[in-house]
Amino acid sequence: MKELSPIDLCGCGDTGYLSKRTIPIDLAQGLGHIHQVPIYHCGSKLCDQYTLPSLVVSRIDDLADIMEEKGLQSLEFYWEDQEGPQDFSSLVESLIGRLSNHKYEDVIVIFVLPGQSIVFQSQQDSSEFYQLKYLQKDDKGTWFSFLKFYSEEPLTVEEFPEYEPTYVKELGVIAIDEVEDALNDEFGGVI
Template structure:
């Protein structure tokens, strides 16, 4: 499982509130200018704004990808969370499962349902929701990699967490004691309807 997390909201490069999204980012290489697709960034959603900011560890990951691009003389790459040496630099690989899962989880950035809001995203792996009815009540949508069945599956879990701030690192340690209650397992195609059934309709926080 990936151990990197991204908050759904931070700051845009222009100074306004930035919402997590993805975009193609240019990058200077020894053999010219290259481009990396599907890079997580914070942007204010203004069509006139060309600024954005990168999460810190995304910046570090871009350095690794740039080094790989220079080693292979590539000018196009796709951002993934896979460690150096395992990533395909072929842009046609964007449809692979890992990239698809990353894009799927990132689309929840900024969502607020009637009874819950998105508070934490682990790209390609998990989305955390906090109840708007009970502040210590949380839900976790987590990718299940080794189910041994066809399709892409997620587990849907519920837990109560009383600390004032939920971080992924603390959650991993805390959850080792079996404090998660599994509500069920659902396929990727069923998730949208299941979340609306559980939390009500959603809108993007502006």
């Protein structure tokens, strides 16, 4: 497991955020694919470029050798010192960091618990709050819980871990890939 910086450059030259995608690879047996490869991408739907961290480039060469040896067409990316699937914590951190810089139509970000949660407050009703909270990773994906709650008291980041809101409603459990769209829908889009 290598530590990759959560931020670098996208292939287009904009700031790139650590995420994962399937990349094609030329093998002796033809075109293959490696899934879940760490890359940097700016997050724009219009941008089809990305960059590969240099550690990942050299690992891909090794994985290509393994695929050729075993005759595999596809493989999930893994590091040489890794047995199981990758730890997703840096992906979660990267997503939360990116979202916390967004300005939405209907809410403001009031604070972030790094790697865990973002708390939003409604612009219309100051007692209305939303929380996006990392839940877990399982073999189907990485999951967040999206909650709505009310508080007459102002919230602070110091008190929040102990805070138990009343009238909590879970709006949904969302896969990591769908979080940004779900927030855009709920919050009237990014401005």
